[in-house]
Amino acid sequence: MRVMYPEMTDNINRRNRTNSRFRYLVIAGSVITVIPIFLIVGNLAVKGFRQINLAFFTQPAPDTFQAMMAASSGEIIPGGIANGLTGSLLMVLLASLFAIPLGLMTGIYIYENGTTRYARFIRSLTEILQGVPSIILGIIAYLWVVKNITKGYSALAGSVSLAIMMLPLIIRSTEETMRMIPLSIREAAFALGTPYYKMIYKILIPVSFSGLATGVLLAISRILGETAPLMLTALGSPAISLDVTRPVSAVPLLIWDFYNDPNMVNLVWSASLFLMVFVLSMNLLARSVASKHKYI
């Protein structure tokens, strides 16, 4: 005998209706989230596109007078973001040189010794570090580097603040990627008499390469748009400079400068559009790397 409870059959229609209502609610929610994204991209593209030309990439930012002349005669503002672009690339490169090796090593250490008290301590420190507001990292880099090492605002100081931002991101992603490697792969290596360090750099790192690279690229794209710590460290510079002991500009710093000059408003849009496309392509690159070298 099948036992039938009235609750099992009576409400099927009502439940179906509730189900479809909830479905539409979820779809509506997702549409509402997507609208601002399209508005932002559309706005930037429409307003920023006009200023983007070769000079935009090869020339440093114009001064107020040049911009005012161009604006009053309705022409395109001369100059571009070359000083910001070189400054950004210089600092991201330096920050990566600090943060990638350190982050990978720390991540592997935490993964390998996850149960020890010291590893747990380091892991919670990285969690705290991830939550520190970036402006505070800027102040720290100001104290350490600007005041004591370069005795003035510098690209090095900017790199240090960016590297500290990258570290927790890389450490976490490294640890999480390593966690996905089946234990049996490690055992296979050890059973062949593989020394420990070789197991790490010939098995663990190649097997998890896609995850590690994705983590690094996402960390880079995260710091590319960082502005606050750079205001206290790299300061900004009107000229193209590759001297790490001197102030340099950066794309987000330029956006701030352009914003503060009423004659350069048009450049705000172009620089923002560029920064956004740049960060977006880093993300896409991260994705394609992730799918291409995926072993686990």
Added chain:
Amino acid sequence: MNNNPQSDNVLEIRDLSIAYEPGKYAVNGVTASVKRNSITAIMGPSGCGKSTLLRAMNRMHELYPNIETKGDILLDGKSIFSMSVIELRRKVGMVFQRPNPFPNMTIYENVVAGFSLNDIRLKKSQRDEIVENALRNVTLWDEVKESLYRKGTFLSGGQQQRLCVARAIAFNPEVLLLDEPTSALDPIATSKIEDLLGELKKKYTLVLVTHNMSQAARISDDSMFMYLGELVESGRTGTLFTTPKDPRTEAYLTGKFG
């Protein structure tokens, strides 16, 4: 001629006890031996310590933290605990429950992984020879000779497992440890592996952990029956299966538990 029966034993296990936590023995006072060029099956219900015993034979059990080992295991009369782990594992290879070829390596690279991971540099011709021999020995050569440079993970489960055997024997070890090597495979792949083991014992000494009694009966020469960390009984497989001395062995073999 050497008539000393001891010389026939590759491995001598002497009063071996292993604890993962202080006082909790997974293997308790086991004394046994493994004969050269034979298949020795270790049987027993889950959690009886058979895998731990097997792993102790190439000290893989030491990968767990806080492990406590007492007693000794002799390989050709020499204590394995006095050898370097690297040297020991070259002499005592291992195949695992689930096929685990290195996913970042091709079939070819997987077979010679033991060499490359140990920085043993070989000429291309030597490597080619090792790869072909090892793959022929595991009857995989004809199936993969056209795709040696594809990733090992493209193979079927049974082929992957034979690749893992090839990787283990490429080093020409004395002993090959197999930890339930067919439990993740279908019946056809299982029977291929079993046939293979019958061939391999001509060159190597095999120790096999299995929870499949009929497999132990089919392919092993000697058997050990373990229960709650103790070695209850060991001897020729035929004898142990037909006339077990211990009531626990008989109960297990007749399916009363396990």
